[in-house]
Amino acid sequence: MIQNSKYAIEVNNLTKHYKGLSAVDNISFAVERGEVFALLGPNGAGKTTTVEILNTIRKPTSGKVMLLGMDVTQKKYDIIPRIGVLPQGFSSFDRITVKETLQYYSRLFCRKKPDIQGLMKLVNLKDKAAVQYKNLSGGLKQRLGIAVALVNDPEIVFLDEPTTGLDPLARRAMWEVLLDLKKNGKTLFLTTHYMEEAELLADTVSIVKKGKIFAMGSPGELIESNADYLVVMLKSVDETVFDIVEKMGFAPEYDSHGHITVRLAHTDDVRRILNAVRESGASFTGLDVRKPNLEEVFLKLTDDTFLKSVAGIEEAQ
Amino acid sequence: MNLRIIHANIIRANIIVSIKSFYREKTVVFFRIAFPVILILVFGTIFMERDNEIFELSIQDLSRTTSSEQLVEALDQSERFNITPVSPDVDAKQYARDNKLNLIVIIPENFEISLMEKMAAGHFETPVTLTKVYDPGSFGVTTKIGVLDMALAKINQEMSGNPPLIASEPVSILKKKYRFIEFFVPGIIAMAVMTASLFGSVNVNAELLQKGVIRKLSTTPITRIDWILSNVLYQFILAVVSTAVMLLVSYAVFKVSLEINAWLVVFVALDVFAFVGLGMILTRVAREAESASAAADALMFPMMFLSGTFFPVEMMPEFLQTFARILPLYYVNEGLRAAMIAVDHTAALKCALIIGAFAAVVFVLGIMTTRIGGETP
Ligand SMILES: Nc1ncnc2c1ncn2[C@@H]1O[C@H](COP(=O)(O)OP(=O)(O)OP(=O)(O)O)[C@@H](O)[C@H]1O
Ligand SMILES: [Mg+2]
Numbered sequence: 001m002i003q004n005s006k007y008a009i010e011v012n013n014l015t016k017h018y019k020g021l022s023a024v025d026n027i028s029f030a031v032e033r034g035e036v037f038a039l040l041g042p043n044g045a046g047k048t049t050t051v052e053i054l055n056t057i058r059k060p061t062s063g064k065v066m067l068l069g070m071d072v073t074q075k076k077y078d079i080i081p082r083i084g085v086l087p088q089g090f091s092s093f094d095r096i097t098v099k100e101t102l103q104y105y106s107r108l109f110c111r112k113k114p115d116i117q118g119l120m121k122l123v124n125l126k127d128k129a130a131v132q133y134k135n136l137s138g139g140l141k142q143r144l145g146i147a148v149a150l151v152n153d154p155e156i157v158f159l160d161e162p163t164t165g166l167d168p169l170a171r172r173a174m175w176e177v178l179l180d181l182k183k184n185g186k187t188l189f190l191t192t193h194y195m196e197e198a199e200l201l202a203d204t205v206s207i208v209k210k211g212k213i214f215a216m217g218s219p220g221e222l223i224e225s226n227a228d229y230l231v232v233m234l235k236s237v238d239e240t241v242f243d244i245v246e247k248m249g250f251a252p253e254y255d256s257h258g259h260i261t262v263r264l265a266h267t268d269d270v271r272r273i274l275n276a277v278r279e280s281g282a283s284f285t286g287l288d289v290r291k292p293n294l295e296e297v298f299l300k301l302t303d304d305t306f307l308k309s310v311a312g313i314e315e316a317q
Numbered sequence: 318m319n320l321r322i323i324h325a326n327i328i329r330a331n332i333i334v335s336i337k338s339f340y341r342e343k344t345v346v347f348f349r350i351a352f353p354v355i356l357i358l359v360f361g362t363i364f365m366e367r368d369n370e371i372f373e374l375s376i377q378d379l380s381r382t383t384s385s386e387q388l389v390e391a392l393d394q395s396e397r398f399n400i401t402p403v404s405p406d407v408d409a410k411q412y413a414r415d416n417k418l419n420l421i422v423i424i425p426e427n428f429e430i431s432l433m434e435k436m437a438a439g440h441f442e443t444p445v446t447l448t449k450v451y452d453p454g455s456f457g458v459t460t461k462i463g464v465l466d467m468a469l470a471k472i473n474q475e476m477s478g479n480p481p482l483i484a485s486e487p488v489s490i491l492k493k494k495y496r497f498i499e500f501f502v503p504g505i506i507a508m509a510v511m512t513a514s515l516f517g518s519v520n521v522n523a524e525l526l527q528k529g530v531i532r533k534l535s536t537t538p539i540t541r542i543d544w545i546l547s548n549v550l551y552q553f554i555l556a557v558v559s560t561a562v563m564l565l566v567s568y569a570v571f572k573v574s575l576e577i578n579a580w581l582v583v584f585v586a587l588d589v590f591a592f593v594g595l596g597m598i599l600t601r602v603a604r605e606a607e608s609a610s611a612a613a614d615a616l617m618f619p620m621m622f623l624s625g626t627f628f629p630v631e632m633m634p635e636f637l638q639t640f641a642r643i644l645p646l647y648y649v650n651e652g653l654r655a656a657m658i659a660v661d662h663t664a665a666l667k668c669a670l671i672i673g674a675f676a677a678v679v680f681v682l683g684i685m686t687t688r689i690g691g692e693t694p
Contacts (some may be wrong), residue, residue, distance in 0.1 A: 045690065046480060055536050056536070057532065057535050057536060077538065081538060082539055088529075089529055091530055091533070092530060093338055095338045096334055104333070107329070107330035108534075108537040110326055110327075132341070149531075242542070300424075
């Protein structure tokens with residue numbers, strides 16, 4: 001028995017074709033027990049397809065997926081009781097209340113003494129126990145979905161876009177719940193569009209696009225290895241500055257606050273720009289030089305046009 | 318591989334959720350329980366009156382003699398008429414038009430004298446004539462005149478004292494005399510169970526599929542057999558409740574004489590099995606909720622009208638009768654009537670085998686096409 005392998009999830013050369021389209025294209029990765037793994041990628045990247053293959057809902061075209069040491073294509077009914085799933089766009093029975101929904105799913109897993117109260121407390125739904133599903137707000141529905149994913153006390157929890165469509169406050173509340181799960185030693189596999197979410201929650205982030213993994217590592221590593229440029233921000237400038245920077249061959253942009261942002265490949269360039277501005281006699285009140293964050297790394301890796309805005313950077317990979 | 322493919326507690330959990338969803342949705346409760354009852358009440362009332370109809374009969378007695386009074390009396394005794402006298406002073410035709418009467422019988426002024434003369438002379442070749450003022454455009458007036466003529470013939474025969482040369486006595490092929498309502502109620506039961514099972518399973522499954530609830534369910538230990546059995550059992554429970562309500566109302570309001578036996582349960586169960594299964598196949602084939610409902614409509618309407626729900630199949634032209642015999646609902650109708658009216662076990666068994674075979678095929682196809690518990694490409 002290799003059921004107690006070190007890895008909760010092992011994916012080797014996984015490929016999934018839909019009539020001529022490679023939704024997932026030969027990807028491999030492994031997730032350790034207790035690790036939080038985030039699949040980050042734009043729409044249509046193949047995140048849901050990957051998760052659903054891992055959840056035993058879809059069959060891979062080729063490749064091997066092991067969950068808790070068991071092959072997903074052969075051990076469906078052994079795997080299912082040990083995983084919890086929040087599908088993308090979770091939905092439930094309209095006229096069934098929060099408490100009844102949790103009771104129902106507990107019964108599906110044949111739980112003898114389900115801790116319904118504990119689950120409702122965990123996701124902060126205790127005062128909504130008697131509210132029917134159709135009368136819950138989007139954020140509450142999503143939280144119920146997480147509670148449902150936990151009814152069988154799973155070892156691995158899969159969350160496909162757990163915070164999509166939530167307001168910033170609800171999103172933070174959801175993060176709290178997920179951090180709690182992490183503390184309790186659950187292995188979490190989540191997909192998301194939000195960098196700050198991955199940065200905050202994940203031990204490992206895997207950036208996917210068009211079915212391929214572009215980069216993988218801890219958020220820090222990813223930034224480190226892809227941050228081959230600097231972000232410079234000039235505050236409260238007069239308009240001539242933009243033209244000066246542009247004429248020097250860089251690609252400045254105005255951000256939402258009216259500041260000028262420009263991405264530079266070399267530290268030298270910062271000095272050159274400052275000199276040029278000073279010589280022209282234009283003024284500015286603030287200057288901020290920083291490394292890119294995960295969001296920019298994500299854009300760099302997934303958006304082909306993004307690279308062009310960083311002067312002096314050769315096409316990576 | 319888990320070899321247990323049926324989980325009793327999962328099925329129970331599904332049924333609890335279905336029943337709660339059912340009674341919390343008031344319009345569904347109305348269509349499921351109240352609507353068939355309303356159909357029975359409306360059609361039952363209409364046809365009840367036609368069955369033992371007492372006709373309204375207006376008589377204008379111009380003779381006003383003992384003999385004419387005796388004639389009216391004799392018609393009254395026949396118990397087929399509710400007699401209303403019309404004043405001799407009015408014009409019968411005008412009166413009929415004004416009061417929307419479709420028939421007025423006029424007893425002529427010379428009624429008693431003519432009658433006496435003929436009796437005395439002992440010859441009856443030329444009878445005394447009553448005038449029937451009637452509205453030829455009125456629905457049912459022919460029946461009324463027919464009944465009136467029969468009543469008059471009987472009176473004639475009694476007065477002349479001759480015994481009838483030819484007599485006839487009706488012998489029903491059924492143990493009891495049965496009325497339209499007894500024909501109608503089993504048909505409505507079969508139809509109500511069919512539509513509820515078909516639409517129940519199409520709507521619920523298409524909705525849950527579209528909303529992604531089925532996808533969530535397929536990450537739980539539920540199997541497709543659990544799911545189908547849950548659907549079938551839930552629909553069966555509702556079918557039993559709705560059938561019980563229909564029968565109670567029929568007994569209470571129309572005093573129907575319908576036999577209740579195990580066949581009733583058998584046919585309701587087979588009805589549910591067959592049409593829940595069919596609904597599940599449609600959901601899978603049509604994919605979209607709307608097209609699944611449309612397909613269900615397309616199957617249901619011919620069955621409702623052509624399989625003998627509202628009127629006997631024998632009333633239809635030959636080719637439609639042949640068509641009716643390939644409709645599954647026909648066998649539920651025939652089977653239920655064989656069981657409840659004629660109590661003909663052989664006929665009931667024959668129908669049960671046919672609809673049972675159909676249900677078995679549909680159920681197997683349902684299991685093969687239903688998409689839950691993974692195993693999807
Ligand atoms: N059942 C299917 N049949 C055909 N193509 C599909 C099917 N499911 C997904 N696809 C395609 O596969 C690709 C990957 O889809 P997938 O849902 O996995 O993306 P995703 O990363 O989850 O996107 P999103 O962020 O929008 O949820 C898309 O191009 C999608 O159109
Ligand atoms: Mg997705």
